Amino acid sequence: MTQIYDQIGEGYHNLRNPDPRIARNILHALGEVETLVNVGAGAGSYEPLDRNVVAVEPSLTMIRQRRTGIAPVVQASAMGLPFRDGAFAAALAVLTVHHWPDRTRGLHELARVARNRVVIVTWDPAYSGFWLIDDYFPEIGEIDRQILPSLEEFRQALGPIEVRPLLVPHDCSDGFLGAYWRRPQEYLNPRIRSAISTFSKIRDVESGLDRLRRDLEEGTWRQKYRHLLEQLDLDLGYRLVIADS
Ligand SMILES: C[S@@+](CC[C@H](N)C(=O)[O-])C[C@H]1O[C@@H](n2cnc3c(N)ncnc32)[C@H](O)[C@@H]1O
Numbered sequence: 001m002t003q004i005y006d007q008i009g010e011g012y013h014n015l016r017n018p019d020p021r022i023a024r025n026i027l028h029a030l031g032e033v034e035t036l037v038n039v040g041a042g043a044g045s046y047e048p049l050d051r052n053v054v055a056v057e058p059s060l061t062m063i064r065q066r067r068t069g070i071a072p073v074v075q076a077s078a079m080g081l082p083f084r085d086g087a088f089a090a091a092l093a094v095l096t097v098h099h100w101p102d103r104t105r106g107l108h109e110l111a112r113v114a115r116n117r118v119v120i121v122t123w124d125p126a127y128s129g130f131w132l133i134d135d136y137f138p139e140i141g142e143i144d145r146q147i148l149p150s151l152e153e154f155r156q157a158l159g160p161i162e163v164r165p166l167l168v169p170h171d172c173s174d175g176f177l178g179a180y181w182r183r184p185q186e187y188l189n190p191r192i193r194s195a196i197s198t199f200s201k202i203r204d205v206e207s208g209l210d211r212l213r214r215d216l217e218e219g220t221w222r223q224k225y226r227h228l229l230e231q232l233d234l235d236l237g238y239r240l241v242i243a244d245s
Helices: 004-008 019-030 103-113 131-137 140-145 151-158 183-188 205-218 220-230
Strands: 034-038 052-056 089-092 114-123 162-165 238-244
Touching: 019 089, 019 114, 034 103, 052 220, 089 103, 103 114, 114 151, 114 205, 131 140, 131 183, 131 205, 131 220, 131 238, 183 205, 205 220
Parallel strands: 034 052, 034 089, 089 114
Antiparallel strands: 114 238, 162 238
């Protein structure tokens, strides 16, 4: 199976450093579970070091970026987790469900292998209001809205869910799409964009970049979004979805 992250995942671990505040929220959502499977684990962000963790990741490029000493990793897909039913107390999936070829099947797999709890970090496609998408890259919104499951889809696959907003700190160290909401010039940097998968999927990056560059130079961005510069964190539509068995 061709993995998009085999092409775009190079250098991922340098730019996607787990943010400690986001890590705390994920840990809190997981609760006191002893054993955990982290599906779509990538380079290992947000894997608690003090629990018994097994990682699942299909892309070799991502697996090679895992530091030594962290959780053991199995090269597999969420489409068929190579574990018996209820093998782990909990299953975790961080910003990965939208990459799965059959999301319902993958979500059922998470629920099958987790005895107590499934925790998912995702982006709610019903959210709107992020300046980067609205003003510069509307195509990102169109693409992400097609591939990100609605909260209703999670409900249908997992049963009752609790949904918690996951705020993005202004100096977030994990370089996902929304991480630089208060540091707009960072999006002009190709290295920063290389760790954000949606940028590799849009046809015309240049015109959005030109508009952003011009608005930053002319002070238009600052004028329009001055209020953001005083905020410490922001709700950009990222959500923690928690389902108990
Ligand atoms: C945005 S990265 C997130 C990685 C990690 N969870 C994190 O938060 O840094 C998405 C990950 O999903 C993985 N992925 C893609 N298709 C998958 C599948 N079918 N099953 C499991 N993981 C998959 C990718 O290889 C990639 O590592």
